[in-house]
Amino acid sequence: MKTRVSLFAIAAAVVLPMAAHAENHMEGKAAASDFSTILAADIRDEDRARDQYRHPAETLEFFGIEPGMTVGEYSPGGGWYTRVILPYVADHGQYVAVNADVETYMAGSDEERMASAKAFPETFPGRASEWTGIPAEKIKAVEIDEAAEDMAESLDAMLVFRSLHGMTSREMVDSMLGDTWALLKPGGIVGVVQHRAPEDASYDYTQGGKGYLKQSEVIAIFESEGYELVDTSEINANAKDTADHEGGVWTLPPTLRYGDDNREEYEAIGESDRMTLLFRKPAS
DSSP states (O other), X not given: OOOOOOHHHHHHSOOOOOOXXXXXXXXXXXXXXXXXXXXXXXXXXXXXXXXXXXXXXXXXXXXXXXXXXXXXXXXXXXXXXXXHHHHHHTTTSEEEEEEOOHHHHTTTOOHHHHHHHHTHHHHHHHHHHHHHXXXXXXXXXXXXXXXXXXXTTOEEEEEXXXXXXXXXXXXXXXXXXXXXXXXXXXXXXXXXEEEEEXXXXXXXXXXXXXSOXXXXXXXXXXXXXTOEEEEXXXXXXXXXXXSOOTXXXXXXXXXXXXXXXXXXXXXXXXXXXXXXXXXXXXXX
16 A cells, blocks of 8 residues: 655654755755655745645645646646645646636736736746746646646646635636536545635625635535535634625735734734635546
8 A cells, every 4th residue: 555645744844955956956946746845945935934824734735635646726826835736746747737717707808918817828837937946848837718628637636725716706616617627537636725704704795805705605516516525624724813804805914905004913813714625526
């Protein structure tokens, strides 16, 4: 039986000096598959302050992510999790950055913004390579609606970090989950981390515009699309967050949308309360 090494145990171990990437020997770049090294890498100097809220080691262990997997990251944004996942799977697996259906998500945007977003499959690998030192040709980037046929049943996992609210507010969740289903291998998993609203929160507050969603409603929509709920975790919970802010989740760090107004109060709360959910596409 294959022995699975705990990512949490690795992350908690004594951190070794940063090893150079085998192909480019660039100091401070992440050495693939060595999780403690990845978390300690120079490229994460600014990211590391968020670890106390986002718990990357525990979260990826909960999702069952291993170096040999083909892993999709949905809407990677500024690359906080990319700088962890990509180095972890690059040598023995495949990282795939998955962008939203741009024409729907950005409907009404000007031509320049639309063109920039549509260029994601061409531009993101270069950005990710600059972050990690991993060659751009080893990094895949796709638009989800265009990849569903070409990459059918190729992903072991799709990871969705703090972006379901954007799909909800644009009424895109059904199509996103359908395209994800097409990309996943039978038995493939979807890992979700999402800002969590109280179950008694108002309808208007939980439709995506404030960033928070109800856990019960997220589970219900996944199950309605055929996914099985495997497990839930409180890894990324934050009991200090009342999740009822007028300015939504962006009231809190790291955005702090009100600047210095009540800054100490919001910093004392920390980042949002979050659900952590593991779903599976049935094997047959």
